[in-house]
Amino acid sequence: MLELEDIKVSYGHIEAIKGVSLTVEEGEVVTILGANGAGKTTLMRTISGLLKPTAGALRYDGKDITQTRADSIVELGIAQSPEGRRVFGTLTVEENLMLGAYTRPKAEALETRKQVYELFPRLLERRQQLSGTLSGGEQQMLAIGRALMAKPRLLLLDEPSLGLAPIVFKNIFKALEDIRQTGVTILVVEQNARQALKLADRGYVLEVGKIVHSDTAKALMASSEVQEAYLGKG
Template structure:
């Protein structure tokens, strides 16, 4: 059985600068998989390419066994991949409810209201303030809304780019607890995260990206115990 997502020998360039170089990895259905690495390693570029915002110069991306790397972003979203970007990218002048409704714009089924209620169950503060404008929320609350909006497309694969960036330790833990809940609900997660310790502890599998290439891979807890990873990303000598 093929992986849910398979990235094969992917390279991506910004003009003459190659940001991603021959990256390969896979995500099995039901897993949490993390990509870790220093700033500028190519992690965000990889997610943007999977979601159709960038075009690869070489390689391919397969979702459910079918190539998607030449599809438009809205087609990739409709196929079952949602991307929660770094920086959240909410519509600040729109309400919580309006942002969530926009997340479901590719859908025409009858389950939208039930899925919105599920978002409110995961993040009660959003339900309590559903008529408030998103721009008035704290960073942590905005991150909750960004994840909720992505979930409204009912994705098979949810890609999260730096979900803990700028958040307090308490809010960070809430976000990671929610990621585990989403996995328990049946959503597969591809996670890019600066907090290598938390990401690897959470993940079924991890990949280390350095200078645009995959350098290490393995089960999350195995990578967490690897001295090379601990020295590079956890500050241990």
């Protein structure tokens, strides 16, 4: 479904992504692991069209989208829930969700909103509440729900559990498993490497803008090098 071929991305004279190649097959959950500053968010923003690579190619369903605009990428079926949630705090939960469906007919958007409320019942309870007054966990649910409103075939998730309490963290990952069961393909960047690998089929390890490991999630979980660097004890 998604193919990155030797992608390079720079901020001025600083090369943040140094020739990354990876693939995501339809129906998979793929995770990207790496320390802070490894380039994970830069890579996600490049896939969603917010940044343009200086070299290499991105293909989606075999079509070159390297220079495609971000709004057109959403229309193709790729939507992102960004790091830090980025909800519109002065708008209600419902208004935030409907903004996520700006590319879709209203009748379809209303049906998808119903599905989002079923996935995240707390959002239904808070639907008329200003998003800036929500808890961190509720804002994360809203950010994921807003991305789902675009009805993506490929969902990009950037640090979905960042800063969340353990019980909320578990609820978010349960929701991601439910999303997976609907057939949505997921590419996820996640600080909790152990949880990400439990959810994923495959994973890539990014270090200083380069892929240094790639394997099945099970093999990465068993790797002594990955354990020492990212999994810790337990």
